[in-house]
Amino acid sequence: MARVGVFICHCGENIGRTVDCPAVTEAAGRLPGVVESVDYKYMCSDPGQQMIKNAIKEKRLTGVVVAACSPRMHEPTFRRAAAEAGLNPFLLEMANLREHCSWVHEDRNEATAKAVDLVRIMVEKVKRNAKLHPIRVPVEPTALVIGGGIAGIQAALDIANGGKKVILVEKSPSLGGHMARLSETFPTLDCSQCILTPRMVEVAAHPNVTIMTYAEVAKVDGFVGNFEVTIRQKARYVDPEKCTGCGTCYQKCPSKKIPSEFDAGLANRTAIYTPFPQAVPNKPVIDAQHCLMLTKGKCGVCAKVCPTGAINFEDTDREVKVKVGAIVVATGFELWDHSAYGEYGAGKIEDVIDGFQFERLASAGGPTGGEIRRPSDGEIPKTVVFIQCCGSRDEKRGVLYCSKICCMYTAKHAILYRHKVHDGRAIVFYMDVRAGGKGYDEFVRRAIEADGAEYVRGRVSRIYRRADGKLIVRGADTLAGQAVTIEADLVVLADAIVPRAGGNELAQMLGIAYDTNGFYSEAHPKLRPVETATAGVFLAGACQSPKDIPDSVAQASAAAAKALGLFSNPELEREPIVARVNEEMCVHCRACINACPYGAIEDYDITDRKGNVVRTVARVNEGVCQGCGTCVAVCRSNSIDLDGFTDEQVLAEIATLE
Amino acid sequence: MTTLGYYPGCSLHGTGRELDMSIKALADVAGVELKEIEDWNCCGASAAHNLNHDLAVALPYRNLALAEEQGLSEILAPCAACFSRMKGTTVRLARSAELVEKMRGITEREFKGTVRILSIIDFIGRLMDESLAEKLTSPLDGLRVAPYYGCLLSRGEDIVEGDDPEQPSAMDRALAAAGCEIVPWNFAVECCGGGFSMSMTDAVVDLSNAILTDAEQAGAEAIVTGCPMCHSNLDMRQRTINEAGLGPHDLPIVYLSEILGLAAGIEPERLGLDRHFVDAMRVVERSA
Numbered sequence: 001m002a003r004v005g006v007f008i009c010h011c012g013e014n015i016g017r018t019v020d021c022p023a024v025t026e027a028a029g030r031l032p033g034v035v036e037s038v039d040y041k042y043m044c045s046d047p048g049q050q051m052i053k054n055a056i057k058e059k060r061l062t063g064v065v066v067a068a069c070s071p072r073m074h075e076p077t078f079r080r081a082a083a084e085a086g087l088n089p090f091l092l093e094m095a096n097l098r099e100h101c102s103w104v105h106e107d108r109n110e111a112t113a114k115a116v117d118l119v120r121i122m123v124e125k126v127k128r129n130a131k132l133h134p135i136r137v138p139v140e141p142t143a144l145v146i147g148g149g150i151a152g153i154q155a156a157l158d159i160a161n162g163g164k165k166v167i168l169v170e171k172s173p174s175l176g177g178h179m180a181r182l183s184e185t186f187p188t189l190d191c192s193q194c195i196l197t198p199r200m201v202e203v204a205a206h207p208n209v210t211i212m213t214y215a216e217v218a219k220v221d222g223f224v225g226n227f228e229v230t231i232r233q234k235a236r237y238v239d240p241e242k243c244t245g246c247g248t249c250y251q252k253c254p255s256k257k258i259p260s261e262f263d264a265g266l267a268n269r270t271a272i273y274t275p276f277p278q279a280v281p282n283k284p285v286i287d288a289q290h291c292l293m294l295t296k297g298k299c300g301v302c303a304k305v306c307p308t309g310a311i312n313f314e315d316t317d318r319e320v321k322v323k324v325g326a327i328v329v330a331t332g333f334e335l336w337d338h339s340a341y342g343e344y345g346a347g348k349i350e351d352v353i354d355g356f357q358f359e360r361l362a363s364a365g366g367p368t369g370g371e372i373r374r375p376s377d378g379e380i381p382k383t384v385v386f387i388q389c390c391g392s393r394d395e396k397r398g399v400l401y402c403s404k405i406c407c408m409y410t411a412k413h414a415i416l417y418r419h420k421v422h423d424g425r426a427i428v429f430y431m432d433v434r435a436g437g438k439g440y441d442e443f444v445r446r447a448i449e450a451d452g453a454e455y456v457r458g459r460v461s462r463i464y465r466r467a468d469g470k471l472i473v474r475g476a477d478t479l480a481g482q483a484v485t486i487e488a489d490l491v492v493l494a495d496a497i498v499p500r501a502g503g504n505e506l507a508q509m510l511g512i513a514y515d516t517n518g519f520y521s522e523a524h525p526k527l528r529p530v531e532t533a534t535a536g537v538f539l540a541g542a543c544q545s546p547k548d549i550p551d552s553v554a555q556a557s558a559a560a561a562k563a564l565g566l567f568s569n570p571e572l573e574r575e576p577i578v579a580r581v582n583e584e585m586c587v588h589c590r591a592c593i594n595a596c597p598y599g600a601i602e603d604y605d606i607t608d609r610k611g612n613v614v615r616t617v618a619r620v621n622e623g624v625c626q627g628c629g630t631c632v633a634v635c636r637s638n639s640i641d642l643d644g645f646t647d648e649q650v651l652a653e654i655a656t657l658e
Numbered sequence: 659m660t661t662l663g664y665y666p667g668c669s670l671h672g673t674g675r676e677l678d679m680s681i682k683a684l685a686d687v688a689g690v691e692l693k694e695i696e697d698w699n700c701c702g703a704s705a706a707h708n709l710n711h712d713l714a715v716a717l718p719y720r721n722l723a724l725a726e727e728q729g730l731s732e733i734l735a736p737c738a739a740c741f742s743r744m745k746g747t748t749v750r751l752a753r754s755a756e757l758v759e760k761m762r763g764i765t766e767r768e769f770k771g772t773v774r775i776l777s778i779i780d781f782i783g784r785l786m787d788e789s790l791a792e793k794l795t796s797p798l799d800g801l802r803v804a805p806y807y808g809c810l811l812s813r814g815e816d817i818v819e820g821d822d823p824e825q826p827s828a829m830d831r832a833l834a835a836a837g838c839e840i841v842p843w844n845f846a847v848e849c850c851g852g853g854f855s856m857s858m859t860d861a862v863v864d865l866s867n868a869i870l871t872d873a874e875q876a877g878a879e880a881i882v883t884g885c886p887m888c889h890s891n892l893d894m895r896q897r898t899i900n901e902a903g904l905g906p907h908d909l910p911i912v913y914l915s916e917i918l919g920l921a922a923g924i925e926p927e928r929l930g931l932d933r934h935f936v937d938a939m940r941v942v943e944r945s946a
Contacts, residue, residue, distance in 0.1 A: 341824070342822050342823070342824025342825035343824040346822075346824070346825050464844035464845075465844070466844075466872075466875070467872075467875035467876070472844075
């Protein structure tokens with residue numbers, strides 16, 4: 001005979017405000033099989049959990065229903081409490097009176113009636129629950145880090161230093177990401193390359209780290225602890241084993257007019273190239289789209305001059321399969337394309353540039369050797385206008401959110417410009433200055449007070465190029481309450497930070513969620529900021545939301561800690577919500593085997609004592625089954641059930657609603 | 659034969675006579691019948707919406723209701739201001755049943771919303787689709803023009819549809835077909851001073867001067883417009899601008915329909931090209 005205990009939580013006022021909890025408690029107490037029904041303000045608190053534990057022991061409960069919030073957050077909490085009191089944790093169920101009831105209804109009487117229904121459903125289910133036991137699966141103590149920018153480098157280093165193996169995959173030919181392109185970094189103005197390149201070298205030399213550049217993730221199978229990832233190594237056409245990085249090939253390559261991605265189009269590169277001189281690995285690749293040999297079948301100069309014979313025009317993309325236990329996604333960001341702003345010249349005015357282009361102009365290793373010279377004629381601009389929030393906070397044509405880092409890097413740009421061009425004017429248009437962070441507001445004050453940047457509060461409505469080459473910038477000074485027109489030589493737009501193109505496809509491969517803007521979603525915005533809703537997949541850096549370097553590095557270390565935590569046990573417990581085939585009823589039609597999206601069902605031969613095959617049936621591999629229930633739905637002979645969600649349980653839930 | 663409703667408004671009977679003439683001549687060549695709405699009234703432009711919002715909607719509402727009663731499903735409003743007021747009214751009415759009810763009360767007329775309003779640019783595009791493209795037998799010899807949209811042919815996202823309000827290009831196709839070379843310039847959507855031509859002429863002088871200057875610097879030999887207000891500010895006020903010590907300018911301001919008419923071989927006098935303040939007959943020589 002079932003002995004069920006029902007525990008109703010007020011969730012402070014979250015449930016109690018809309019649902020009459022004492023009335024639900026009383027109604028639940030009258031349900032058949034219920035021997036205990038109580039309510040409490042915070043059931044998840046220590047005294048609340050203690051109530052459940054005491055009742056399990058004192059009333060010898062065979063099942064528990066906690067009517068509270070979504071099981072997403074606290075089901076593990078309550079099941080742990082049940083287990084501590086000696087009850088199999090899978091004999092505890094939750095009825096969601098918050099998200100499914102109090103938060104979405106207003107009428108107290110109706111909400112209370114619904115709450116009673118929700119409790120009754122779960123009481124009927126829990127009466128039919130069976131004891132289940134967690135499935136133990138081995139953990140592969142290797143992490144895959146996707147993205148070789150500063151976040152990916154940091155995560156890889158932390159995991160490697162924790163003693164575990166790391167595979168670091170980067171889609172471009174070199175590690176370094178955007179940070180390698182920056183001049184100096186706020187708020188301390190230390191040289192970006194000087195602090196980054198040692199890290200690049202360190203991660204590449206680390207015995208626990210395998211670097212795969214010019215490679216992309218092609219397929220992800222498996223689950224936490226046991227992912228099987230297919231990585232596509234793009235054809236490099238240069239054998240990295242033979243190449244010494246001498247650079248003769250790119251000096252001689254005749255295709256020299258390809259806009260450099262690294263220099264944001266301000267300089268050209270060759271078809272065989274390394275993105276920048278400090279690249280890691282410092283081995284060139286051939287850009288197949290621009291190589292004369294690979295497009296037209298003639299040239300081959302690089303192969304002729306290469307002293308080690310490293311060039312291989314026959315190279316092809318290869319797929320490599322790796323087994324990893326955890327995945328850190330650190331794919332970063334890109335800049336919003338300001339050609340959507342017709343009033344700013346629709347991206348067609350040469351001297352209206354974006355933040356990365358200014359970074360390259362200000363970089364010692366950049367196309368101008370660190371001198372600020374404008375792209376159109378190479379002149380040193382005497383008036384530079386910086387425009388913040390270009391595309392950010394523009395619901396109509398840009399993005400709704402604040403890109404977070406632009407206030408700071410614009411202040412940095414203004415400072416760098418004033419340091420380099422003493423008689424130049426740096427004028428910054430801003431909506432408001434958001435400089436939250438250690439030493440950040442002080443840095444903006446420094447730009448204004450010590451370095452003489454002129455901050456104008458207001459939006460720029462128009463930029464055009466006058467016949468004499470001057471850029472006319474018209475806007476509003478909303479503090480002075482007047483229109484302003486500035487004759488500028490260079491305009492720098494602080495374009496919004498947006499997720500990488502193709503990020504959605506990667507998310508679908510990984511089974512992780514992304515928000516309306518395309519940024520990857522964390523499992524909980526406050527309490528689980530580096531985990532995703534998919535166990536074993538963690539986030540680091542700007543792929544989750546716009547972030548500066550300190551925040552990206554901090555999150556990367558946090559993601560590494562999560563991965564190391566996962567690797568600290570050789571085995572992992574999995575919820576035993578798996579499909580089970582009734583082998584006496586199975587007719588071996590193989591419908592389930594074909595339908596299973598995870599390949600978790602296999603043929604199984606039943607043999608007699610002598611080893612002769614008597615019958616063949618379908619059998620579920622518990623380690624691979626994800627409990628999705630597809631096989632249950634397709635089974636023609638009704639021979640498959642899902643542990644924890646059997647037909648009997650689900651039908652009982654429905655039946656009680658009549 | 660296609661029949662379109664026609665709403666000339668006050669401009670086309672006054673300062674914008676050339677627009678009226680050239681539109682009608684062009685429709686003639688393209689085989690389109692223009693049927694003027696009988697008993698039409700003022701569209702309310704320039705003044706009404708500054709004074710009384712109900713009046714600003716009620717005036718076009720009555721015209722729309724009349725057009726519907728007279729069986730006209732599409733109305734050409736060549737004046738950019740008339741177009742904006744009338745199309746804006748259809749948009750507002752479609753959004754609010756309450757407003758429809760109110761207007762019905764004020765005007766004591768029914769309007770079911772079956773009328774579509776065409777601008778001069780929509781109209782020329784339509785003619786090009788139908789048969790005008792083949793009839794451009796006397797194209798210009800690469801006359802360099804600055805297409806000028808001003809505010810009313812570029813703004814109002816539900817009103818001017820399918821074009822970029824900051825970098826419009828809707829005139830380009832017809833102008834290119836007429837043999838014009840389009841110069842890249844900066845002031846295609848800048849304000850000409852609009853309705854302040856009489857009340858704040860100083861503002862018009864400054865704003866229109868900037869437009870003329872930019873077009874000249876871009877190498878334009880003429881500005882092409884679709885709006886009678888822009889036309890009068892740029893054409894009629896050009897002398898005032900010069901007298902104010904700006905410029906000096908000597909830039910013909912022509913309507914889109916005049917350019918297309920020339921290319922279609924219509925006599926310049928029938929297009930009203932001889933009626934301009936700044937001599938526009940010089941562009942006539944440029945057509946084959």
